[in-house]
Amino acid sequence: MDLKAIVLALVGLGIAFFYLAGDNKFTLPDLGIASTMGGSGLSAEGSVLTESGPPLAMTQLVDGIDAGSISAAPGEIRLIEAVANCAVTRPSAGQRIAPIMAEPSTLQTQIYSYDDDEIARSAAYAMERVLTRGGKVLSGLKDLNFEVRNTLALDLVTVIVPPGPEPVYLILKDQSGGIVWNILPMPGANVAHVTLLGGGYSGVVNLPEGAVLEVADLGSGDCGAFHRVIEQPSVTEDSGFVPSDETRAAWAAYSAWFADTFGIPADTGQSGRQRAIGVLAGKTPPEDAAKAVWQGVGGKVVLMPPNDVIYAIDAKQHKEWFIAKANAEITKAFGVPEGSDVLALLKPVVHERTK
């Protein structure tokens, strides 16, 4: 230990002492965090991705943005069946096809989705946590404390459709689900058809009037040889990933289906692969074009494919449902009726010799 370290330590201690004993209030320095967190939250530059050219601010394209309407509870979750065998309606002549690929944004909604496996994982983890720690811990247990993840909330990604003469055929693709697609046509835009390539847990809100929504459930296995393959070789190979022969075959099957169904290569429309709160589905409109009118999630009908997914429309409901279902997984494993006291099943019983 050298003298310098001791002196530095003492100086640090002195500063801490002076600060704590003084009249300064214990506040964090202002780094401007509060100002960037405030407001609509949608005003950050570069938040809407475009086909070409620089990203645009959402406010350049949309009027009346209300951040509160994103985290407000939707009016209804309406389940829509996927089209059998992925036989979705093909784009017709004269329609402009706009394929969009996106990842979840940072705008969390109050729509939570999870499947049975997610619940089972949480239940298994909760059991492991208490059963491996011993009888003493178990005896004093008041609750199983299931891990209910907030990350299961879906994120909002807004698709802004620029004006144009042709009816638009939107193809919405995502990497891993977890997106609520919010479709906002600008005045003069005509959205005729929306095809959601589902299988993950994604849905659509604010489907424009007159537009048809269809879901191709890529995860169902009914669509052919591929099983939820949206990422393409041309993309992944660039990143050094070496796909297996099986994966290549699935890609080939998916690419063939995509090209046959939509008449365009499967890897077009990748502009939204970055995280973004919005994607422009077409060419950048002139600056004086009338803006789209903002619509959020609050009070709206959200269309979701059913799969095996459970949807909750607020955090409290999400937690209650999740815990009830996790408890049900455990009671089922013990072969006792649902609703039985799970803690009583796990807590140790003392067996004593009576004779």
Place this chain on the structure above:
Amino acid sequence: MGANALLRSLRLLMLIPFLGAMGYGLLMTKFTDEMQNGEAGIASNIVLKFGAAWLDHSANKTRDAVIDTASLNADRVVSMRRTLSVNDLPGGGDGTLFGARVEIVGFAVARQWAETECAAMIESFATACSFSTARVTISDNGDVRLDVDLSFASGTPVGDTTGIEQASLIPQRIELTDRRGINVAAADIAAERSKIYAVAEAACATLRAEKGNCVISGISFDEEPTEDGLVRLSARGEIASLGQAVTVSELVDIGLDLAAVNPDDPEALAAAIAAKAAAMDLELGEAPSGTATGTNSLFDRADQPGLKDSQGGAKFVTAP
């Protein structure tokens, strides 16, 4: 004024963790320096003494828990391991059991198994039994391994425990079945276990007759299915008696460089003790005759020939 002074005093209280952390940092920095330079200074002494005292305290706590045979605790357990295929689990045959549900069902089976086995144990050698812990491990080939620990109380008197405060537990391992295990039908496992408990009790009785006291500190069972539909059951036990063992503090006192020895490596530790003994002009003696097939504790200090110094100091015995 008074409130202000109180507030300032409270702020000063916040310094305690700062000072504690700083002191700890200084001590550990000095300790690291000393270790790197190979010199035993003040910091090394403090850290080693503190660590040794903690280890001794921990060993004493374990000793008391094991010897207190009327209580149920995690230091005296019957450990059971059973390996199953997923198909052997409830619902495993219909193909609906996969992913995390295998683990959930595994835990449920383990938990229920614990209750069944506890009921059997109190019909055999235990006076009380309770579930302690359970683990579920899914192997690469899909097999499910269940590990269950049961705390038990025993009605058999330990024997003479006079001077327990100065004594240490000297454990001995005993093989309760053939090392490779015995093949039994699943229906006969409970009966086999009862026999094994009796063997463990007999071994402990022998040790008690020799040393004055003995306790069964643990029994472990391992069940694996065989290709011919039987179960290979193997069992080991650990019985322990109170004796005079060298404490870690004593090893530090005689200058054993614990930092240079892996305490989990008995051979290396024995070699270090032997080297230290030679350096201190101590004689390394023979181990006393053990019981059953077990081995004596590495630090078993006996009244029989042992590590003797020429001045008649402490006697140490090491045994392989």
